[in-house]
Amino acid sequence: MDAVYQLSDLRKEYGARTILDIAALEIHAGEIFALVGPSGAGKSTLLRLLNFLEPPSSGRIVYRAQTLNGNVPIETRRQVTTVFQRPVLLRATVRANVAYGLALRGERADRRVDEMLERVGLQSLAHAFAHKLSGGEMQRVALARALVIDPQVLLLDEPTANLDPYNVGLIEQIVREHNRARGTTVVLITHNVFQAKRLANRVGLMLGGRLVEVQATPAFFDAPRDPRTAAFVRGEMVY
Numbered sequence: 541m542d543a544v545y546q547l548s549d550l551r552k553e554y555g556a557r558t559i560l561d562i563a564a565l566e567i568h569a570g571e572i573f574a575l576v577g578p579s580g581a582g583k584s585t586l587l588r589l590l591n592f593l594e595p596p597s598s599g600r601i602v603y604r605a606q607t608l609n610g611n612v613p614i615e616t617r618r619q620v621t622t623v624f625q626r627p628v629l630l631r632a633t634v635r636a637n638v639a640y641g642l643a644l645r646g647e648r649a650d651r652r653v654d655e656m657l658e659r660v661g662l663q664s665l666a667h668a669f670a671h672k673l674s675g676g677e678m679q680r681v682a683l684a685r686a687l688v689i690d691p692q693v694l695l696l697d698e699p700t701a702n703l704d705p706y707n708v709g710l711i712e713q714i715v716r717e718h719n720r721a722r723g724t725t726v727v728l729i730t731h732n733v734f735q736a737k738r739l740a741n742r743v744g745l746m747l748g749g750r751l752v753e754v755q756a757t758p759a760f761f762d763a764p765r766d767p768r769t770a771a772f773v774r775g776e777m778v779y
């Protein structure tokens with residue numbers, strides 16, 4: 541199995557607080573890896589390290605066999621795209637927002653933008669102002685903006701938080717289809733264990749900055765090794 545990321549002894553500290561402490565984690569090429577865990581566990585912090593937005597305090601991130609020590613080449617950064625927990629959209633049309641992903645990479649907006657709008661079901665809203673959309677529509681714009689550049693790695697931070705079941709279903713379908721069609725590696729952060737079960741090949745539980753358990757999805761749910769995983773998947777973990 542090809543590894544896209546290999547993390548070892550990875551730590552992130554803010555002041556005196558250790559927010560992340562990951563002994564080892566591999567993300568495999570082409571998989572959907574779900575990261576679940578309570579609020580404050582360090583999930584978004586890990587995603588910022590995977591997106592090279594922040595360097596680790598110590599430890600190693602190997603990305604496609606390249607060890608990255610602070611200096612991440614632009615070509616490498618461009619392979620990885622994130623949809624953030626609270627996506628920021630331009631005060632412009634839906635189409636302009638999706639085209640922006642391409643423009644950032646010096647590429648022209650073309651029929652890829654229209655194809656992507658169709659894929660996420662927003663073609664009829666192409667000329668609407670993005671900041672006037674519903675939450676579900678905005679999340680689909682953010683996803684379309686990320687996918688239009690066809691990234692090697694897609695990092696999703698709670699892409700369906702606060703959405704209704706219809707929009708959750710749409711977004712899950714778009715992610716699944718893109719992963720299958722393009723072989724995009726996906727790291728999905730979610731509070732929702734059912735979403736992890738529906739989408740992921742493997743699931744990791746994070747608590748207090750540490751990975752409690754990483755398993756293939758069936759084993760994670762049916763045969764968890766750690767009692768905290770068992771409690772989490774049964775919905776009995778109080779946090």
Ligand SMILES: Nc1ncnc2c1ncn2[C@@H]1O[C@H](COP(=O)(O)OP(=O)(O)OP(=O)(O)O)[C@@H](O)[C@H]1O
Nearest residue numbers: 554559577578579580581582583584585586625731
């Ligand atoms: N830039 C920062 N400076 C100081 N502390 C931070 C910083 N970013 C995050 N933290 C702290 O690190 C901890 C983990 O935050 P993080 O956002 O990674 O959690 P999370 O698992 O994504 O939570 P949620 O599910 O609520 O989004 C929190 O206690 C947070 O306050």
Ligand SMILES: [Mg+2]
Nearest residue numbers: 583584585625
């Ligand atoms: Mg978060």
